[in-house]
Amino acid sequence: MTDIRRTVLWVVFTFSLLLLWDAWQRHNGRPSMFGGxxxxxxxPASAPPNHPATHPAAGPGASVAPAPTAPVAxxxxxxxxxxxxxxxxxxxxxxxxxxxxxxxxxxxxxxxxxxxxxxxxxxxxxxxxxxxxxxxxxxxxxxxxxxxxxxxxxxxxxxxxxxxxxxxxxxxxxxxxxxxxxxxxxxxxxxxxxxxxxxxxxxxxxxxxxxxxxxxxxxxxxxxxxxxxxxxxxxxxxxxxxxxxxxxxxxxxxxxxxxxxxxxxxxxxxxxxxxxxxxxxxxxxxxxxxxxxxxxxxxxxxxxxxxxxxxxxxxxxxxxxxxxxxxxxxxxxxxxxxYGWFHILAKPLFWLLDQIHKMVGNWGWAIVLLVVLLKIAFYGLNASAYKSMAKMKKVNPRIMELRERLKDNPQQMQQEMMRLYKEEKVNPLGSCLPMLLQIPFFIALYWVLLSSVEMRHAPWLGWITDLSAKDPWYVLPALMTASSLLQVWLQPAPPDPMQAKLMWIMPLMFSFMFFFFPAGLVLYWLVNNLLSIAQQWMINKQLGVTH
Structure with a gap:
């Protein structure tokens, strides 16, 4: 069950970033992975600036506006x-x-x-x-x-x-x-x-x-x-x-x-x-x-x-x-x-972002406050997910001991693990549903920040003078990478050594893209990561989970 929960989370995480990667590829003139x-x-230089359009219904030989043989400039x-x-x-x-x-x-x-x-x-x-x-x-x-x-x-x-x-x-x-x-x-x-x-x-x-x-x-x-x-x-x-x-x-x-x-x-x-x-x-x-x-x-x-x-x-x-x-x-x-596929969610999110901007007068701080509001709205769902993660982290040493002791008897190992989950009231899939419910909202916010001309050449603070351009000093991407690694540290380690290595490698691989993403988008992901880390740390502390 632990592997199933972790697999579901990685599939969701990987698919979300896959969509971003595909969009990046299409923007750079490369074919989409999904066709097109x-x-x-x-x-070409030879194309005439006033080439006539062809009539859509009159056949290939007809013209809406036939050009003279030698048009006068x-x-x-x-x-x-x-x-x-x-x-x-x-x-x-x-x-x-x-x-x-x-x-x-x-x-x-x-x-x-x-x-x-x-x-x-x-x-x-x-x-x-x-x-x-x-x-x-x-x-x-x-x-x-x-x-x-x-x-x-x-x-x-x-x-x-x-x-x-x-x-x-x-x-x-x-x-x-x-x-x-x-x-x-x-x-x-x-x-x-x-x-x-x-x-x-x-x-x-x-x-x-x-x-x-x-x-x-x-x-x-x-x-x-x-x-x-x-x-x-x-x-x-x-x-x-x-x-x-x-x-x-x-x-x-x-x-x-x-x-x-x-x-x-x-x-x-x-x-x-x-x-x-x-x-x-x-x-x-x-x-x-x-x-x-x-x-x-x-x-x-x-x-x-x-x-x-x-x-x-x-x-x-x-x-x-x-x-x-x-x-x-x-x-x-x-x-x-x-707004891509998430128009129905993106429009109200932009309206809310615009209202916040009217109050604070800065699009960067408006992004920060909007992510805070979303985190407050989803606080209960996140709390449920993070409690499940914290409990998993707490019992993880015992799980790893079981896997090592019963590695030659997979059936008994699964039975012992299920008994342990029942005794400790741990649901291995408890962190999946809350995260799945939130993903459409955060992808919609991603498209809001990507598509809004209001972000173009809009400053935030200090070195960030254009939220639609990449961070010139790569400070935000570096902080985002560090925050992603900190999130991995807070999560329960997989018993499988290969999975454990992947959990550390994947954030580094995907963080590379953020070094070239617009600063406004990186700011949004960074704030979201920091708030997630704070909530996870608080819950871990409440449940007495050590690192």
Missing amino acids: AVATSAA GDIVTIETDRVRAQFDTLGGSLVQVELLGHADDSAERAPMKVLERSRHYAAQTGLVEVAGAPNHTTALRLVSTERKLAEGAQQLNLRFESEPQGGLKLVKTYTLERGSYAIKVRHEVQNVSETALQPRLYLQLQRDGSKFDGGVAQSFGAATFTGPAIYHDKIKYTKVEFGDLDKKAFDGERQAQDGWVAMAQHFFVSAWLRETAGPREFFARRIAPGLYTVGMLVPLNQIAPGATAVADDVLFVGPQEEKNLAQLAHGFDLVKD
């Missing part, structure tokens, strides 16, 4: 608000780069974080289809507004592009950037300048290379949150589409819906087209060139009579995954914050 392809690392227009510095290309009036002024990248210069980025062919594009020759994201547009910077005291800034009549249609595209917001209002006005009624469709798409970037530079270590296209509507809810899957075939899930949005998600940040009004739309996601992908939606416009104008209003969000803000923009939009 690795995304292409980057778009557009002019770059830069505007700035209190939140963003944005670059627009007059070729299509596309948003081709966004720098978040309140979020630095991870370079030594701490330049503003780029989400949309010209050098990576990452852009937000729109245009018209279903009418031959209609303006699209490869059409040269004329800039008709003069504002370049949000004026002091002003609440919004407008940027307006107009096309020449093409295919009987004139397209006017207006971006409205507001103070204090990462959400950009985008209005499309489609005027019919022909003599016949026309009914085009508007496409809204995000184009991006397949690289996985975290904070502005590719990361060498760390666990993986999702990077890639995402589609949401009521029929399929939130659906992530892996780049590797798009290398094999275009998105073939439910494409028709009356609501929903599309996004390009990455660690901490997201871009998304959010349609405010209900109505029919068709979703698509596909690879459009080696290492280059697109996700978007097609929206039918009402039939436009000659001389009439159709208007479509949408929201383009480019910014950090701040959960409370995302939830206010669109139904289900907060789901882009990747």
Whole structure:
């Protein structure tokens, strides 16, 4: 029974850390142990920055926005608000780069974080289809507004592009950037300048290379949150589409819906087209060139009579995954914050962490206090587990004596051990269930700390200036390793010498990973270990267990 209890504990412990290891592998571009392809690392230099998306329903030869044979290079227009510095290309009036002024990248210069980025062919594009020759994201547009910077005291800034009549249609595209917001209002006005009624469709798409970037530079270590296209509507809810899957075939899930949005998600940040009004739309996601992908939606416009104008209003969000803000923009939009398998537990844990942070004003101390609260909540379960461990440690010398004396008679040895457990009122499996019940909560907290942009570049104390980066002096990982070894010392030693050695070796092996994990995650594990050690020591002392 002792071996069974210990085996169960090691299986649980090993599986939990195996999940972390697998996430680490996927984040570094290596295949998952559970299957799944690795995304292409980057778009090739030959990939054109305005490569058209292919229509998802019209067959392989059709195009949503056929590019001219020799596209004319557009002019770059830069505007700035209190939140963003944005670059627009007059070729299509596309948003081709966004720098978040309140979020630095991870370079030594701490330049503003780029989400949309010209050098990576990452852009937000729109245009018209279903009418031959209609303006699209490869059409040269004329800039008709003069504002370049949000004026002091002003609440919004407008940027307006107009096309020449093409295919009987004139397209006017207006971006409205507001103070204090990462959400950009985008209005499309489609005027019919022909003599016949026309009914085009508007496409809204995000184009991006397949690289996985975290904070502005590719990361060498760390666990993986999702990077890639995402589609949401009521029929399929939130659906992530892996780049590797798009290398094999275009998105073939439910494409028709009356609501929903599309996004390009990455660690901490997201871009998304959010349609405010209900109505029919068709979703698509596909690879459009080696290492280059697109996700978007097609929206039918009402039939436009000659001389009439159709208007479509949408929201383009480019910014950090701040959960409370995302939830206010669109139904289900907060789901882009990747909590892995434990979303239902992670959301309330983040809410609690956020409330603690409002009181203490420091995310590091908020993590410490949250772990303390969880330990208090599970105090009874832990006490039961640690009492079982303490009793096992107390009778362990007698167990080892039995095993040595009766090693040639296994049946009698098991009978004597069961008698001893009964006399001492020891349950060899008593420490397993309490630990099993707590594991989902602590893994959920792990994902909260991993996914929350609030931790990014957030200081704790002294040398820890960024809770989302590894400890530069490796102090926290070293303390965590020491605490893990102390926990082993407090537990009953296995009678089997090989198992005893493994109990000391395993913490050292897994602690190696923590030297490269973000400081916030290591802090969480360290505090949890220290509180567990304190409780185990107290219980051992109460029961008179010596070491």
